Amino acid sequence: xxxxxxxxxxxxxxxxxxxxxxxxxxxxxxxxxxxxxxxxxxxxxxxxxxxxxxxxxxxxxxxxxxxxxxxxxxxxxxxxxxxxxxxxxxxxxxxxxxx
Amino acid sequence: xxxxxxxxxxxxxxxxxxxxxxxxxxxxxxxxxxxxxxxxxxxxxxxxxxxxxxxxxxxxxxxxxxxxxxxxxxxxxxxxxxxxxxxxxxxxxxxxxxxxxxxxxxxxxxxxxxxxxxxxxxxxxxxxxxxxxxxxxxxxxxxxxxxxxxxxxxxxxxxxxxxxxxxxxxxxxxxxxxxxxxxxxxxxxxxxxxxxxxxxxxxxxxxxxxxxxxxxxxxxxxxxxxxxxxxxxxxxxxxxxxxxxxxxxxxxxxxxxxxxxxxxxxxxxxxxxxxxxxxxxxxxxxxxxxxxxxxxxxxxxxxxxxxxxxxxxxxxxxxxxxxxxxxxxxxxxxxxxxxxxxxxxxxxxxxxxxxxxxxxxxxxxxxxxxxxxxxxxxxxxxxxxxxxxxxxxxxxxxxxxxxxxxxxxxxxxxxxxxxxxxxxxxxxxxxxxxxxxxxxxxxxxxxxxxxxxxxxxxxxxxxxxxxxxxxxxxxxxxxxxxxxxxxxxxxxxxxxxxxxxx
Numbered sequence: 001x002x003x004x005x006x007x008x009x010x011x012x013x014x015x016x017x018x019x020x021x022x023x024x025x026x027x028x029x030x031x032x033x034x035x036x037x038x039x040x041x042x043x044x045x046x047x048x049x050x051x052x053x054x055x056x057x058x059x060x061x062x063x064x065x066x067x068x069x070x071x072x073x074x075x076x077x078x079x080x081x082x083x084x085x086x087x088x089x090x091x092x093x094x095x096x097x098x099x
Numbered sequence: 100x101x102x103x104x105x106x107x108x109x110x111x112x113x114x115x116x117x118x119x120x121x122x123x124x125x126x127x128x129x130x131x132x133x134x135x136x137x138x139x140x141x142x143x144x145x146x147x148x149x150x151x152x153x154x155x156x157x158x159x160x161x162x163x164x165x166x167x168x169x170x171x172x173x174x175x176x177x178x179x180x181x182x183x184x185x186x187x188x189x190x191x192x193x194x195x196x197x198x199x200x201x202x203x204x205x206x207x208x209x210x211x212x213x214x215x216x217x218x219x220x221x222x223x224x225x226x227x228x229x230x231x232x233x234x235x236x237x238x239x240x241x242x243x244x245x246x247x248x249x250x251x252x253x254x255x256x257x258x259x260x261x262x263x264x265x266x267x268x269x270x271x272x273x274x275x276x277x278x279x280x281x282x283x284x285x286x287x288x289x290x291x292x293x294x295x296x297x298x299x300x301x302x303x304x305x306x307x308x309x310x311x312x313x314x315x316x317x318x319x320x321x322x323x324x325x326x327x328x329x330x331x332x333x334x335x336x337x338x339x340x341x342x343x344x345x346x347x348x349x350x351x352x353x354x355x356x357x358x359x360x361x362x363x364x365x366x367x368x369x370x371x372x373x374x375x376x377x378x379x380x381x382x383x384x385x386x387x388x389x390x391x392x393x394x395x396x397x398x399x400x401x402x403x404x405x406x407x408x409x410x411x412x413x414x415x416x417x418x419x420x421x422x423x424x425x426x427x428x429x430x431x432x433x434x435x436x437x438x439x440x441x442x443x444x445x446x447x448x449x450x451x452x453x454x455x456x457x458x459x460x461x462x463x464x465x466x467x468x469x470x471x472x473x474x475x476x477x478x479x480x481x482x483x484x485x486x487x488x489x490x491x492x493x494x495x496x497x498x499x500x501x502x503x504x505x506x507x508x509x510x511x512x513x514x515x516x517x518x519x520x521x522x523x524x525x526x527x528x529x530x531x532x533x534x535x536x537x538x539x540x541x542x543x544x545x546x547x548x549x550x551x552x553x554x555x556x557x558x559x560x561x562x563x564x565x566x567x568x569x570x571x572x573x574x575x576x577x578x579x580x581x582x583x584x585x586x587x588x589x590x591x592x593x594x595x596x597x598x599x600x601x
Contacts (some may be wrong), residue, residue: 011169014284021277028423030273037280041287047290057287064283067245073275074252078269085262092275096265 006047013040027079027089031072038068118172118181123231128154134217148204148566149399151218155197155225162189167576168447170223177297178236184443184594188364191447194573195357196225200456201570202349202461217257220351228361233383235372237286237296240365241279245340247361248275255346266344274328274338279365282325288318289373298373299415299556306376319380322369323388329362332422333391336415338413343411348464351407352457357452363421363446369595370425371439379427381441386426386522393417393533395555400540406460407416407470409540413496414453416537421445423511423526427518441510443551444592448503448581455574456492459485462567467555475544477553480560486548488571488599495578497541508534 013036020033044063049057083089128309132150135143165186172181207214227247233238252275256268290296291316293304305315329337343351374381396416403409428438460470462485467474479486495502515527581588
């Protein structure tokens, strides 16, 4: 089985995700970029599980999916809270705390 | 392959109920608080804090019986281990949690916040930490990490009509989730190398390699970076000052000790059980993290005007001291065990003295409503007791004998010196210089409290509630006892992980 293609796809997704988190200033887009990284992780885990013939990776991927759902729920609530208080989800406006 | 797995008969894993009794009691307490809230609504509000405190104390009972029993218990195929190390850390988390409940009691009620959910989330986060102390598998570490982080994100944003709190919550959330995603990517690489999610298997597989392939190096770097965020080590510290300032102060106290300790627990498990054989990868990494955290943390702390931000940067610098022993931990079992004990000792003492300092900050801010340094001017004139207590904690943080902090620092320097390596000596020198810098800002805060003139003219005594008083007593006693009779207490922190991992 060819492992390389999966790892390459996962590395590309990971890089796009990291770029998105660092460069995007829209709250929802940052959340989506984080999802990209997590899905890169899932591809990695499942590909390695199939390659090594063990089941641990697939189980791990299921845990990642479940926990990511909970995480994004909290994240969307936070973005909503920001929108309610400042009528924008642009993260550059969030810099009252500094020093 | 898939069919084989499906046709396997399901076998119930053997569960050692005694070993997971602390987690079960904590879970019950958390559920009970939520249930009481649903059934009794507003009538239950005055009792929630007491309920949370009792729940935490009840959790300590099975912990004590486990400690008396003293056998190492391995469960779920090695994914969950109850040994000396995990028991000590669990006790630390419970005590820290109990003090945070004491700190929150009046703060949350007077701020008119949602109390029941607050304590429910606090217990959930503590549950994650208690699990983290036992987790020895990528999956259980990940689940424990998220269980302790997600409630913490919510707690930081608790004052939801306050923009500062929202901002702090959002920043903490985004950086935290990003860090855990990067860490997961590293974990997936390590799983791919070892073919197993168990840390001890990963350890065996890494030990079997002559040199580190790039994929292993990447995995280790990503995992360490993820936890460096959790413990707020430079250069992954940028969230800490903002989040500490914006969050409700008891939550800040919670993050600065419990959440940091939880990050360290996982880091220690990874280093000593998983990565130990690849010390050429992680030793330089920890060296850089330690030197940077100490230096940057202390230098930036010098020019802070807000006491919470000052504590944030002081916490970053203290993190540097805690990481330092790991930079020379890779030279054999004796050395590794010493480094581990030094980190655990530091964590225990740091928890007591930092919580103590935050207790004083909360007590003084109850009247002034401000955490600016100037509001501490001349505190001796209106709050002499709190001033004395704060001085004890500040000088302990600076590492002056006979307070606990000196023993913590002594252990770190001892490990660095006995390693007999030029890198170890170099880091010890960086640490020594930084101790002097740190003493300057701790002492100048103390001088401000003793000698300066108060800013506002209201010199009435500051009321200290009974719960704050007990928190202060608890932290003060631990800080003093550790400093005066270190040998007696040090045997609790004399733990080992390498015996398990090889």
